[in-house]
Amino acid sequence: MPLRLDTGDAGFAAAFTALVDARREADEDVSRDVTAILRRVRAEGDAALADYTQRFDGHDLDRSGWAVTAAETRAALHSTPTDLRDALELAAARITAYHEKQKPQDSDGVDGAGVRLGARWTPVDAAGLYVPGGRAAYPSSLLMNVIPAKVAGVRRIAMVTPTPKGEINPLVLAAAQIVGIEEIWRVGGAQAVAALAYGTDHIRPVDVVTGPGNAWVAEAKRQLYGVVGIDMVAGPSEIVVVADGRNDPEWIAADLLSQSEHDPTSQSILFTDDAAFADAVAQAVDRQIPALSTHAVARTSWDANGAIILVPDLAEAMPLVDRLAPEHLELAVDDPDALFAQVRHAGSVFLGRMTPEAVGDYVAGPNHVLPTGRRARFSSGLSVLDFMKRTSFLGLDTGAIRAIGPAAVALAQAEGLPAHAASVALRLR
């Protein structure tokens, strides 16, 4: 049974705070293991990669091949059913179109003091993409990670993925072929992230590493943050649905379950102002679960982390939603904009009754790599900006340095930095 709360209950404030503070993230203490793996890959390079791959994935890289060949990716796309190929291509086109609009503008101008000031954006040289093996190898994730890098203008994209016993998900390869990835290494785990960051004889180093992974992969990225850029540390998926009583309870139940089925640690929360609707959704969830191939995960997640919260008015839900700062927020009402105007913290918002979160996972266009675990308070979904950096620039002439130089000299002297002061003062003579 999921949690049931009512803002009118005496214990509501404490119970809701407990819900907000509940950490669903595994506290697996893998940091020491990961430190050792990173150190060894840095020191031994490919030899360490080969050894870890034999140990963890059960294959010999020198026999199976270090890289997936171009023929393999071409063949994977060729053997993909037409409807799936079309769906991947539609998704790629729409994700590309959305991300094109994120490309930042350069600036360059001269201000009133005669100082030329500007900013120029450039792509990173190389991006590394981690793709998990097995069940969690999602072609949609590949598109969501690669396309922003491509739109940013990144010249080289290197993908790493574990291939347990040499096997690899053909739909992932098909997606790689569609977006034109030409470098795919059969390595996974913390060792693969280390190889991307430090480089080995086979794998040249990259500048940014993104992509989902297990606790070891996440910890490797965290430890290598600063050696390379990384996307945000990702936690369990979550959805908040704000719905009035005029929705079909079956639709809303399916929306809640679309998060619950991801992982036992996923979280689905419904806010509604209609007690009868809340009951109807709860019943629909229970009806739908047994039919899912993912029923065991969905059941565990919904019972352990699900919640239905009754509010007197949906507007009163919005400050509570802000405290949760959810990854996904559905506003299933006739006028979603009125509620959306009140939202300060959310990764992605789905407006209206006909916008299930799952369209955003695949084909709508916005990125599905989004901040989890209340991180929407300070971070954003993956974007073109994660694969670019900004160089500021300035230029002074004699007039400009006379206008602003003396203030720089005064401040440098006050901060006890005489060479700073001299570098300006010499030019003022």
Next chain:
Amino acid sequence: MPLRLDTGDAGFAAAFTALVDARREADEDVSRDVTAILRRVRAEGDAALADYTQRFDGHDLDRSGWAVTAAETRAALHSTPTDLRDALELAAARITAYHEKQKPQDSDGVDGAGVRLGARWTPVDAAGLYVPGGRAAYPSSLLMNVIPAKVAGVRRIAMVTPTPKGEINPLVLAAAQIVGIEEIWRVGGAQAVAALAYGTDHIRPVDVVTGPGNAWVAEAKRQLYGVVGIDMVAGPSEIVVVADGRNDPEWIAADLLSQSEHDPTSQSILFTDDAAFADAVAQAVDRQIPALSTHAVARTSWDANGAIILVPDLAEAMPLVDRLAPEHLELAVDDPDALFAQVRHAGSVFLGRMTPEAVGDYVAGPNHVLPTGRRARFSSGLSVLDFMKRTSFLGLDTGAIRAIGPAAVALAQAEGLPAHAASVALRLR
């Protein structure tokens, strides 16, 4: 003596690679200490802060006061000499003007498939600023960290700073008063960063922590990354100057020393195509150092980390500069734009002979918090964006879900996520 290299020398490639790879960052292993401090502050809150402050800073917070009072900051500004106050105000105005232009644009529109797509930027609720104590307490750093947050629209800014024996730099307080900081806590070190991230009874938690600090502070930020947002991990300061022989060697020497004087680990590198000019600069550096109050630091840094590199043509310096990806890059030539067009990786670029890097430290307008240690390959200077986050949004109607929904259903089924598929399929019936 600094390193002298010539691209024409036989050993140049190896020597330059060694220069690029040289890590000047201290490898102080403080991570275990910091982990313990963070854990204790999280568990014990203010009691832990008081204890650490007594131990490390030698004062009793309950006696000295936890916070700097409004009267203290007002008094500090009041007693600031007029020229310094004017300089701080000029700096604040120019930094504000530059950062105003970084404010991102929201988007909202309907595409050809009838899908409404957009992105909305909002500020974080609260930002925490770390200001070091003692010699490294720079009012300019305070302005550079606070103004982007203010421009972003951050409502609450909480500053922490160690006040050894209760003392605090009055010019830092004056700068705080100019930009309107109303919350200043007399705590420092890893424990102060922990307090900002987790919150205590005195200090409410923030969403983003920025600002420079020692190895403990940097490690605390690194460990708390994900609990809060942080600015980039910062390393020793560095400058690359690309100069032809038509510069005044005294000016260029001062520019090089303006980095060398920061810290023994700072780095200053000159590229020039004129061997006689190289000698003249080297001599000017040696002449200038003894007159500096910072001579000991400057001497150590210049001898240990400085370099003068002779190139046959300045254009040939640019790929080498890209490998260094310097924090600061001066292009001291008549036509700096021709060289700048070749630069891919640099934090901030200073164009022309009249643009010493120090004007950028104080009054030009761009941020002086910049990526160091080759991190300009993938990261940018501090900006308004570090204090904001983007919420993507989408909205479908019946026509739009019919247009793109079937592809989402196909992909969800292929990925083995039936509730995802159902949430869309139910709406297609």
